[in-house]
Amino acid sequence: MTAKKKASLKKKLSEEAFTRIETRFPIIARLSAFLLAFYDILMREDVIKLDCFIHEYQNDCIEPISVFTSGLKKDYEAVKNCLLYPKISNGPIEGTNGKIKMIRRRGYGRAGIELLNALLVLPWYYKDLEKNSEEKLKLAV
Known part of the structure; x- marks a missing residue:
């Protein structure tokens, strides 16, 4: 679920209903926190938060999250440059x-x-x- 989809779902659901879903299904809460944290890094273009993000999620119990984070580590220089120089495009x-x-x-x-x-x-x-x-x-x- 992308951050945009989560935001639109949150608009459709009441805050209380979304909290109940996250309480009942902890994986949804974990994925939601993961997506919002990465979205925040991209919007703020913050390299320090990227380092913290990678450190926090690199050994996550949800395999797709840890695989994604290891991909970020592998392409760290490219991701960092993307955050540092957002106006440059190939x-x-x-x-x-x-x-x-x-x-x-x-x-x-x-x-x-x-x-x-x-x-x-x-x-x-x-x-x-x-x-x-x-x-x-x-x-x-």
């Missing part, structure tokens, strides 16, 4: 990488380097031509 690079893979898959090894180069370079070349011609039209008017 999205544009991944988009370009996806286009290159799609073009490569179309060739299935039959496309030589010349064809691949043409497929990759020509769209940008024509885009630049269109941009330059639009600028020339604006200057002429």
Whole structure:
């Protein structure tokens, strides 16, 4: 259950009903605390809380929690950098990488380097031509 789902469930249920559920099923209370703690780390972008979170949940009795935490430990530098530099994204690079893979898959090894180069370079070349011609039209008017 994600933090958003828990929040929407809490809105639908009364506070008393949710407390009864957590009392009757302690695993729900544990998962709820886990999700809210991780959500808090992401929203506050706090590396110190991340360290405390990993230390607290790394040997949890609920296996998916301990597996998730061990994954955080394994990718600690990436997660830390995500918290420290939230504005930096590799999205544009991944988009370009996806286009290159799609073009490569179309060739299935039959496309030589010349064809691949043409497929990759020509769209940008024509885009630049269109941009330059639009600028020339604006200057002429």
